[in-house]
Amino acid sequence: MDEHTFEINRERAIDYLNTRELVYVFDGYAGWDPKYRIKVRVICARAYHALFMNNMLIRPTAEELKNFGEPDFIIYNAGQFPANRFTAGMTSTTSVEINFKRMEMVILGTEYAGEMKKGIFSVMHYLMPVKFGQLSLHSSCNEGREKGDVTLFFGLSGTGKTTLSADPKRMLIGDDEHVWSDSGVFNIEGGCYAKCINLSAEKEPEIFNAIKFGSVLENVVFDPRNRTPDYDDVSITENTRCAYPIEFIPSAKIPCLSTRQPSNIIMLTCDAYGVLPPISKLTPEQAQYHFIAGYTSKTPGTEDGVLEPIPTFSTCYSAPFIVLHPSRYAKMLAERMAKHNTSCYLINTGWTGGKYGPESNPASGKRCPLKYTRAIVDAVHSGFFDSPDAQFENFPIFNLSVPRHVPGVPDELLNPARAWRDPEAFEREADKLGGMFQKAFRLYEDVVSADVLAAGPSFD
Numbered sequence: 507m508d509e510h511t512f513e514i515n516r517e518r519a520i521d522y523l524n525t526r527e528l529v530y531v532f533d534g535y536a537g538w539d540p541k542y543r544i545k546v547r548v549i550c551a552r553a554y555h556a557l558f559m560n561n562m563l564i565r566p567t568a569e570e571l572k573n574f575g576e577p578d579f580i581i582y583n584a585g586q587f588p589a590n591r592f593t594a595g596m597t598s599t600t601s602v603e604i605n606f607k608r609m610e611m612v613i614l615g616t617e618y619a620g621e622m623k624k625g626i627f628s629v630m631h632y633l634m635p636v637k638f639g640q641l642s643l644h645s646s647c648n649e650g651r652e653k654g655d656v657t658l659f660f661g662l663s664g665t666g667k668t669t670l671s672a673d674p675k676r677m678l679i680g681d682d683e684h685v686w687s688d689s690g691v692f693n694i695e696g697g698c699y700a701k702c703i704n705l706s707a708e709k710e711p712e713i714f715n716a717i718k719f720g721s722v723l724e725n726v727v728f729d730p731r732n733r734t735p736d737y738d739d740v741s742i743t744e745n746t747r748c749a750y751p752i753e754f755i756p757s758a759k760i761p762c763l764s765t766r767q768p769s770n771i772i773m774l775t776c777d778a779y780g781v782l783p784p785i786s787k788l789t790p791e792q793a794q795y796h797f798i799a800g801y802t803s804k805t806p807g808t809e810d811g812v813l814e815p816i817p818t819f820s821t822c823y824s825a826p827f828i829v830l831h832p833s834r835y836a837k838m839l840a841e842r843m844a845k846h847n848t849s850c851y852l853i854n855t856g857w858t859g860g861k862y863g864p865e866s867n868p869a870s871g872k873r874c875p876l877k878y879t880r881a882i883v884d885a886v887h888s889g890f891f892d893s894p895d896a897q898f899e900n901f902p903i904f905n906l907s908v909p910r911h912v913p914g915v916p917d918e919l920l921n922p923a924r925a926w927r928d929p930e931a932f933e934r935e936a937d938k939l940g941g942m943f944q945k946a947f948r949l950y951e952d953v954v955s956a957d958v959l960a961a962g963p964s965f966d
């Protein structure tokens with residue numbers, strides 16, 4: 507989009523806001539480390555958008571608000587009003603745009619509140635590396651209560667960052683956007699944005715209980731007589747959400763930062779082909795390879811038009827939000843992992859025992875039960891994989907180290923070659939996925955070292 511089109515859309519948004527009797531303004535911070543935080547002003551026509559950003563940004567104290575001054579970044583949210591399709595460069599009535607020169611964001615034609623938080627994330631993906639030399643990441647983060655060890659969970663939407671980081675055994679630093687800085691890790695946000703589809707108190711008690719007065723439920727159907735939400739109702743969309751201040755999670759760590767460097771990185775992928783093992787331990791080269799490849803499946807939910815899991819390669823697990831070449835972030839990641847001796851695991855929260863398919867087909871797999879993924883994450887945190895009890899086997903084509911046993915998880919689930927009913931069908935899918943990785947990675951062949959290139963799938 508050229509600057510002129512931005513100016514037209516900006517003017518349209520401001521004109522629309524000026525027609526409203528009530529306009530809501532919220533000032534807050536992005537970034538818990540005062541050295542790197544930015545001041546954000548949100549100007550919108552819907553109270554729900556203002557409350558959403560009140561929950562999602564870091565709320566200033568009364569004193570901080572008094573001295574807030576001019577914002578570093580402004581969001582004009584006129585989402586109820588469409589963009590003009592006849593404006594040169596516009597292809598639809600929806601427009602979400604950021605102008606880095608003006609440090610402004612303009613929203614027209616969509617009321618999905620998530621656009622605002624992800625807009626700020628895109629700005630941080632520029633400012634952090636370029637202005638401050640720090641690494642922004644699409645990740646959740648938590649910290650051990652006793653050891654203070656920090657884990658980062660990378661992953662595209664729907665892979666389990668929010669679900670797995672809300673762990674009563676650990677302190678929550680944040681569920682979606684972090685910066686790995688020279689002095690530790692800090693959360694960019696002051697709240698969480700959880701998926702509500704099929705939410706239950708039994709499976710996800712922390713998130714279920716965070717939904718209370720002050721939270722914003724978005725697209726969730728509820729009974730107007732008693733205001734009871736129905737989390738199984740997807741009649742509006744599968745992308746039902748709740749935004750709540752992070753302190754609604756009892757184990758949240760306030761301020762949301764750690765001065766410790768990460769001990770573990772968990773790369774979350776949701777593999778609809780059911781090929782990747784529920785857990786494998788990565789070498790530093792494999793960590794770089796998988797970070798750049800960013801393989802996962804988009805699941806029905808966040809993105810419009812996704813009706814079944816669609817395999818995708820979203821570089822840095824963050825393609826829609828990064829603004830620099832992926833190799834910039836990957837290089838910083840490799841340097842930090844080497845300097846701080848950070849271990850890395852690849853966890854498949856997607857399908858096991860077969861690929862995605864109708865339940866009526868006995869050859870179909872199913873999504874890895876959450877209780878097993880949680881047991882696997884617990885094993886990472888207990889140090890099990892570095893203990894003499896851990897035994898690994900090689901997972902061909904992908905050349906991954908897969909444990910033979912993990913406490914609390916059935917052994918047969920751990921190696922897809924054994925978990926599938928039909929070993930030949932598994933081999934066909936593994937070949938297909940390996941080939942897809944090779945094809946997707948061609949884009950990056952010229953910017954990575956030979957070691958990283960060799961860390962991907964191979965048919966030799």
Ligand SMILES: Nc1ncnc2c1ncn2[C@@H]1O[C@H](COP(=O)(O)OP(=O)(O)O)[C@@H](O)[C@H]1O
Nearest residue numbers: 663664665666667668669701855874875876879
């Ligand atoms: N094994 C699993 N691990 C993590 N999440 C799972 C698993 N199985 C099902 N889910 C569901 O998948 C969704 C993951 O979404 P979420 O944690 O919000 O992802 P993200 O924060 O990465 O966008 C949740 O609705 C969760 O209940």
Ligand SMILES: C=C(OP(=O)(O)O)C(=O)O
Nearest residue numbers: 620662663664682699808
């Ligand atoms: C808010 C979003 O991210 P996530 O699904 O990771 O919460 C989004 O992409 O709309």
